[in-house]
Amino acid sequence: MNKFWTYLKTKDFRNHFLGAIGSLLAVILIAYLSLGYYTHHGAGIPVPKLKGLAAENALAILEDQGFKYQIDSVYIQDQPPGTIIEQDPDAGTNVKEGRTIYLTMVTTQAPPVGLPDLEEKNYREALAVLANAGLKVGDTTYRSDIARDKVLEVHFGGQTIKTGQKIPKGSIVDLVLGDGAGATEVDIPDLTNQDLDAARFALRGAGLTVGVITYTGSITDSTNLVVVSQYPMRTDSTSKTSIGTRVNLTVTQAKGTPNEQPATQQQPQQQEPPVQP
Incomplete structure (x- = not known):
């Protein structure tokens, strides 16, 4: 045991130990530099700005620059159908050629929604309920009824529609309200x-x-x-x-x-x- 501790204090041990440390650092450095060279670290091409473009224009740009793409769709009121509203990665990000770019496009067809229950609702309540369902109020007409501003009927496309009936999201419906005077x-x-x-x-x-x-x-x-x-x-x-x-x-x-x-x-x-x- 005393000979082991004595050896640790010798010049040969120190030389071998420092040589082993140096060799390990050299291997790590070579591996790091080789990896960066092999993977082209920091190299790439910037992702083009696609948000706000029509889908066909955005796809043409991606194909010209060698990118792949994947499209998802979502319905948003007051947004032109077919417009790109989101992209991943963001514009300007350096990526390798052939990278998949994920796009979100405004769908061209509104999903159907059921007409909410407006029975016994007044005009202000109906506005809020319809807005939550993604619908809008168009014309309002009045009919004799004892309750003022109570919703009596809902019309869409000139036809009376009932609670639960499916119409496209974002549609404009017309309301028939009570005039508060009662039937004459x-x-x-x-x-x-x-x-x-x-x-x-x-x-x-x-x-x-x-x-x-x-x-x-x-x-x-x-x-x-x-x-x-x-x-x-x-x-x-x-x-x-x-x-x-x-x-x-x-x-x-x-x-x-x-x-x-x-x-x-x-x-x-x-x-x-x-x-x-």
């Missing part, structure tokens, strides 16, 4: 052959009132009457009337009423005073 006209219900109580109920539901009631024929049971005519009545040319309009009814005894008198013993026509609204 209502449909005239057809009351013929309805019993009197049902007719009264139908008129109240339609926003109309009962006018003069005229009795015809033999009346034996005033609780079992049927409407035989009305005024105003629904026709092909007249289907609506002003809200609150009085509708005059002519009624007769319903068939099958017990103790119904023969037709030869008809009572004279009677009139019931108008019902006050």
